[in-house]
Amino acid sequence: MRIHFIAVGGSAMHNLAIALHKKGYQVSGSDDVIFEPSAGRLAKHGILPEKMGWDEAKITMDLDAVILGMHALKDNPELLKAQELGLKIYSYPEYIYEQTKNKLRVVIGGSHGKTTITSMILHVLNYCEKNFDYLVGAQLTGFDTMVKLTESAPLIIIEGDEYLASPIDRRPKFHLYKANVAVISGIAWDHINVFPTYADYTRQFEIFIDTIQPGGTLIYCSVDKDLADIAVNSHPELEKIGYEIPTHEVKDGITYLLPERTPLRVFGDHNLMNLNAAKLVCAKLGIDSNAFDIAISSFTGAAKRLELLNAVPGTNVYKDFAHSPSKLKATIDAVKTQFGERKLVACIELHTFSSLNKEFLEQYADTMKEADLAIVYIDEKTFEHKKLTPFTKTDVQIAFNSDRILFFNNSELLSNYLLSMNFYETNLLLMSSGNFGGLDLSILARELNTLS
Structure with missing residues (x-):
């Protein structure tokens, strides 16, 4: 079987490509950019594209199937060529x-x-x-x-x-x-x-x-x-x-x-x-x-789901994928209940299209009320990238229904603020589907002041 992936670098796409390669299929792929860990994994199995970009020449009649990733656009030249040739085109769930x-x-x-x-x-x-x-x-x-x-x-x-x-x-x-x-x-x-x-x-x-x-x-x-x-x-x-x-x-x-x-x-x-x-x-x-x-009893959790970054007596630092209102509230409640004797500093990065929509933002009302200190971070570049009007501190506090919310839109300022705090008998919960403006959370977790 000869299978070609359009937008092979996606999370699910590159894993499916590797799975079919392991199954003995002849796999090829294209993408305009491929980041780690996708690039390294594809290279390990010899199926990383030699160069980035789209190439209609890769779409030929001897392909048994073309698998189209969500990252591709409707006018992708490889997709148009596959449609022109009448090839069978699948989404990866199909x-x-x-x-x-x-x-x-x-x-x-x-x-x-x-x-x-x-x-x-x-x-x-x-x-x-x-x-x-x-x-x-x-x-x-x-x-x-x-x-x-x-x-x-x-x-x-x-x-x-x-x-x-x-x-x-x-x-x-x-x-x-x-x-x-x-x-x-x-x-x-x-x-x-x-x-x-x-x-x-x-x-x-x-x-x-x-x-x-x-x-x-x-x-x-x-x-x-x-x-x-x-x-x-x-x-x-x-x-x-x-x-x-x-x-x-x-x-x-x-x-x-x-x-x-x-x-x-x-x-x-x-x-x-x-x-x-x-x-x-x-x-x-x-x-x-x-x-x-x-x-x-030996299950330690999925990656980025209440993942323990660092632990010293009296202080745990967790990273979690929570970003939607229900996930945010559930994760804060979980840490607070498990460690009721400790204070909790909870920090959420608003990163998704939904969370950066002003009307949807109201869904976050009261989601952080169990935290002893609640912080909302939005990378100022995210609004530029998504072409959205930036939120103000007041917008965030009104939506979250709390004037105690601290608001940051600069990752360096956020990092400096956290490093200035004393986390003795206090847990830190960092929640995002993004990366906090490129902060190395593992280093941050190790450098926090936890001394009495």
Whole structure:
């Protein structure tokens, strides 16, 4: 099989390219720019393009398929050539389905927790030495790539994103996988550039449920009222299983699952609900409760999900991917609950298109109220790049419903402020889907003053 990737440098795209290369396919690709770690990974497998840019000569009649990444534009010259030649053009979720249509497909969807639930399932299956394929949105400890596709595995675990499949396929990715077992972790409005109203957004989850295959199973968070209503009123022939926070206790900074008092290396109500979702999926795959508990006790978390950057007595510094209002609140609440005796400094970078929309900003009201000190950072260059009107400190404080919010739009000033503080008996939580204007958070975490 000869496969060509247009925009091969994307996170999912380069991992799929590597997976197909490992499967024995002849893989080629193009992109206008490829950053690390994508470039290094592609080079390691000998499939990094020799030069950057688009080249129509790479599109030939002997290609079995062209896979189109979201980064490409509709007028991409390689795409136009492929269309002219009548080649089969797939989005990457379409091609994942094409590769797995004879397997059992487990698809994890939802506005938050997708990566963590998927990661927990993969960890347990790996621990129990099961044979499985996967597609996940973060690099995991113990897994070389974020995509694995084989002939032998009878099932695949897929993290199902609700964003669009490709520039020419405006369907959400998770509609294309046709799940046998589906998880929805919760619904919180996001991607307002594509789904301008909450009703538009929730409709995508209703359609996702409709794509579950006959005889399939829907596992959903029952404490999310809107989601529970959608689930209950959905296709009557589906098996529907709701879940909530499992029984647990927190003692001396460690969370234990009850009744067996299994110690966990993750914490927070949102992670405990993620764990329950993963446990229900694993039960459908033949893993009993005791085996799951033993396996999950060694799970350390997905990358950038409450990732511990540094710890000294009395102070932990965490990095988290949280950026949407629901994720922000859940993450702050988790750290505050786990370490109730410590103060919490919480810093969020607003980086996504939705979070930088003034009307959407109101969704952040009261999300940081549990933090002892709340900081909002926006890289001033981000507004220029996205061609948006910058927020003022007053805009942010009104939207977050707090005049205690500190506001920074310069990363050096933010860094200097944090380094001037004393973090004795205080945790720091740094949350962003960006990079805080290029700050090295690991160095920052080590240089904080934590002395009494």
